[in-house]
Amino acid sequence: EAGVAQSPRYKIIEKRQSVAFWCNPISGHATLYWYQQILGQGPKLLIQFQNNGVVDDSQLPKDRFSAERLKGVDSTLKIQPAKLEDSAVYLCASSLDRLAGAWDTQYFGPGTRLTVL
């Protein structure tokens, strides 16, 4: 079974530029998550999708971050404009069906390491 795919793996940009990350979840997984992991910290949830609807985006800085999950499969996360403090690893995860009542394991992709100069 193929895992969660993310691209690019690394990205270096200057502040005020824009950047986009792509995620392809495990086939059949209805729930998709984007996390931000700053160096020395644990992952922090930015946004959670159930199919193509947003379940939780309470910690997404909506003035500069946006995310979409068209057709309930792939997802993109965009930052525009980027700030120095956005330097982090952006992790995508997926789970089978988070609203099914039982706990569903979240499977993580390898992440995209973003450096903002």
Next chain:
Amino acid sequence: DQQVKQNSPSLSVQEGRISILNCDYTNSMFDYFLWYKKYPAEGPTFLISISSIKDKNEDGRFTVFLNKSAKHLSLHIVPSQPGDSAVYFCAASGGGNEKLTFGTGTRLTIIP
């Protein structure tokens, strides 16, 4: 406000001995706890979990203990192997808010 804390940034253990990783939480609404393992340049991998209705869960060499009164959980690895060298994250969920709250991680190094 850090609701899940891993106070030991690093831990070194001899191969074959027991590794004990600790995690404390402050939110009494948390009712599900997980441990994830992370190798460099890879995403976190689910290791083991425990519900608040239990105080112990075992899976092979890995055992998680939960002490609800102390708001403390620990991960025991016996015996420790070189492949266990990684960063371990504790995570928690609950209170109607099902998102995972992660700790800052503990880097475990197994010495051959």
